[in-house]
Amino acid sequence: MARRVATTVRSVTPHLLAVAVLSAGLLPFPPAAAAQTTGTFDARMDLGKKLVDQGRYDAALAEFEKAFEERPSSSGAVFNIAYCLFRLERLEDARARFNAYIGMGPGKEKEEKARLYLDQIEKKLGDSAGKTPIDPVAAPRDTSNPDVWPWAAVATGGTIAVAGTIVYLVSLGQFDDANSWYESHPGDPEGYDQRWDDATDVADAGRWTLAAGAAVAAGGVAWLLLGDAPPAASPSPSSPSAPALLHLTF
Numbered sequence: 001m002a003r004r005v006a007t008t009v010r011s012v013t014p015h016l017l018a019v020a021v022l023s024a025g026l027l028p029f030p031p032a033a034a035a036q037t038t039g040t041f042d043a044r045m046d047l048g049k050k051l052v053d054q055g056r057y058d059a060a061l062a063e064f065e066k067a068f069e070e071r072p073s074s075s076g077a078v079f080n081i082a083y084c085l086f087r088l089e090r091l092e093d094a095r096a097r098f099n100a101y102i103g104m105g106p107g108k109e110k111e112e113k114a115r116l117y118l119d120q121i122e123k124k125l126g127d128s129a130g131k132t133p134i135d136p137v138a139a140p141r142d143t144s145n146p147d148v149w150p151w152a153a154v155a156t157g158g159t160i161a162v163a164g165t166i167v168y169l170v171s172l173g174q175f176d177d178a179n180s181w182y183e184s185h186p187g188d189p190e191g192y193d194q195r196w197d198d199a200t201d202v203a204d205a206g207r208w209t210l211a212a213g214a215a216v217a218a219g220g221v222a223w224l225l226l227g228d229a230p231p232a233a234s235p236s237p238s239s240p241s242a243p244a245l246l247h248l249t250f
C-alpha cells in the first residue's frame with residue numbers, strides 16, 4: 001500500500017510543478033502587456049507632436065493613426081489626425097475626422113476649436129477663385145473704407161476733449177463763486193468749503209474727460225499715420241506657425 005502511494009505521488013508531482021511554473025510565469029503577463037500598450041500610445045503621441053513641430057505632417061499622421069489604432073477612444077488622437085490631414089491639404093478627410101472628433105463630445109471649448117478648422121475647410125473647398133481663406137482666429141477686418149474708423153476716432157476724441165474743456169471752464173466759474181461767497185460770508189467757512197469742494201470735483205471731472213478725449217483723438221491720428229501697416233493678428237491654421245494651435249494634452 002505504501003509503495004502504491006509513493007508511486008502515485010511521484011507520478012503526480014511533476015504535473016503539479018508544471019502547473020505552478022506556468023501559473024507563476026503567465027499571471028504577470030497581462031498587466032505588463034497593458035503597461036506596454038499605454039507606454040506605446042503615449043510615445044506615439046509625443047513623437048507625433050515632435051514631428052508636427054518639425055513640419056513633418058506625413059510622418060506625424062502615421063504616428064497618430066497608429067496611436068488611434070491602439071486606443072480608438074482617444075479623442076486627442078482623432079483631433080491630431082484631423083489636424084495633420086488639414087495641413088496636408090487633404091481637406092475632405094480632415095473634415096470627416098474633425099466631425100468625428102466633435103461627435104466624441106470633447107467639451108465645448110475643444111469643440112469650438114474643431115469648428116474653427118471646419119469653417120476654414122469649408123472656405124477652402126468653396127473658394128474656387130483661389131482667394132486667401134478667412135482667418136478663423138482673428139476677427140475679420142473691414143477694408144471697404146479703411147479711413148472711416150480712424151477719422152471717427154479723431155472726431156469722437158475731439159468731441160470728448162471739447163466737452164472736458166467746457167466742464168473745466170465751468171469749474172473755474174464755480175471757484176470764482178466760492179471766493180465771492182467767502183468775501184460776502186466771512187463767518188460761514190463751511191459754506192465756502194462746500195462750494196470749493198464742489199468746484200474741485202467738477203474741475204477733476206473736466207480734466208479727466210479732456211485727457212480721455214485727447215487720448216482717443218491721438219489714437220485716431222496714429223491710426224491714420226500708420227494705416228498702411230497691417231494689424232497684428234493671431235496665426236491662422238494655414239500659416240507656418242500654426243502648430244501652436246495644436247493641443248496634445250488629451
